[in-house]
Amino acid sequence: MDQKTRKQAPTRIRMGDLPELVGYQLRLTQIAIFRDFNATLGSFEITPGLYGVLEVIATNPGLKQTQLARAVQLDRSSVVSVIDKLESRGLVERRVVAADRRSNALELTAAGAALLARLRPLVAGHEERLAAGLSARERATLIELLGRIFPEHR
Amino acid sequence: MDQKTRKQAPTRIRMGDLPELVGYQLRLTQIAIFRDFNATLGSFEITPGLYGVLEVIATNPGLKQTQLARAVQLDRSSVVSVIDKLESRGLVERRVVAADRRSNALELTAAGAALLARLRPLVAGHEERLAAGLSARERATLIELLGRIFPEHR
Numbered sequence: 446m447d448q449k450t451r452k453q454a455p456t457r458i459r460m461g462d463l464p465e466l467v468g469y470q471l472r473l474t475q476i477a478i479f480r481d482f483n484a485t486l487g488s489f490e491i492t493p494g495l496y497g498v499l500e501v502i503a504t505n506p507g508l509k510q511t512q513l514a515r516a517v518q519l520d521r522s523s524v525v526s527v528i529d530k531l532e533s534r535g536l537v538e539r540r541v542v543a544a545d546r547r548s549n550a551l552e553l554t555a556a557g558a559a560l561l562a563r564l565r566p567l568v569a570g571h572e573e574r575l576a577a578g579l580s581a582r583e584r585a586t587l588i589e590l591l592g593r594i595f596p597e598h599r
Numbered sequence: 600m601d602q603k604t605r606k607q608a609p610t611r612i613r614m615g616d617l618p619e620l621v622g623y624q625l626r627l628t629q630i631a632i633f634r635d636f637n638a639t640l641g642s643f644e645i646t647p648g649l650y651g652v653l654e655v656i657a658t659n660p661g662l663k664q665t666q667l668a669r670a671v672q673l674d675r676s677s678v679v680s681v682i683d684k685l686e687s688r689g690l691v692e693r694r695v696v697a698a699d700r701r702s703n704a705l706e707l708t709a710a711g712a713a714l715l716a717r718l719r720p721l722v723a724g725h726e727e728r729l730a731a732g733l734s735a736r737e738r739a740t741l742i743e744l745l746g747r748i749f750p751e752h753r
Contacts, residue, residue, distance in 0.1 A: 458655065458659050458662065458666055458667075458669075458670045459658045459659055460654075460655060460658065460670065461654045461655065461657065461658040462654070463651060463654055463655070466722070466726050467726065467729055467730055467733075467738060467741060467742060468632055468636065468647060468722075468725065468726055468729055469647075469651065470741075470742050470745045470746070471625065471628060471629060471632060471745060472629070472647055472648075472651075473672065473745075473753055474625060474745045474746075474748050474749070474753075475625060475626070475629050476672050476752075477672075477748060477749035477752035477753060478622055478625060478748065478749065480749075480752055481749060481752075482622065493622060493623075493626055494626075497617060497623065497626075500614075500615045500616070500617055501612065501614060501615065501617070503615065504613045504614065504615040505612050505613055508612065512612055513612075515612075516612045516614065518627065518630050518631075568620070568622075571622065572620050572621065572622055574749075575621055575622055575748055575749065576621055576748070578747035578748065578750065579621075579744060579747055579748075583744055583747075584621060586740065586744065587621060587624075587741070587744045587745075588621060588624050590733065590737055590740065590741045590744075591624045591625060591627075591628045591741075592624070592628075593732035593733055593737075594628050594631060594632065594729055594730070594732065594733075595628070595631035595632065595634075595635060595728075595729065596732065598630075598631035598634055598635075599627055599628075599631060
């Protein structure tokens, strides 16, 4: 093998054991999903996590921050920073609860509710594209199998 | 309903349509996986993404940055910052290629190869825990179904 050939980079890239790992495949899928989500909702400055937070507050008006943190799998400090962000954007408000001065109740503002109403069909479209290669049954199987990965953390 | 009852937060949190979304379930799974990965490998300051980069460089010595970027789904600027980080930690080196001065060839250093050898069994253990609730067949089904989500982005 001459010097030049030896120094050239391989043209076909081998991925080692990575493709055999569920963890790696999930990460690839997650990157692809995030790309489509961001192309669809990025102009609203909404990530999948923020969408989930808006949806959970909308469905549970009066929710406390600690409850929200548990529901969306965020730690306490992350949930505070997420709510700060949504509050500064006028989408969520912290309402003082007369019966419990230590913790505030979360609610969407009118602007938050209006934004969520615009986002929902976009998220539905994203979900439809994401699952376009799956039958209804395969989609259900996928959700079922995902639920068996670290069920103790969910 | 009296004032006090009305102001109390709900005790059981409803998740709206979120649990029906493959995108949401994948995100939950990904968070749980990251938690276990980080508990296992966080002390090495290694993320799933960095592990993948080390593995791909190990398997393809002499790889160019642009090839690595494509292989691990990073954009050009992210891959530069990842390699800067690994290089400053003494794990990866950029070797000048005589035949092509415009781009460097990536290689693990001896320290990088030694670290990867320590990480591999830990990643294997993480993967084993992750898939503990799945039979071999279910694991294969899961990988197959994941591959049908945005195949054009993979």
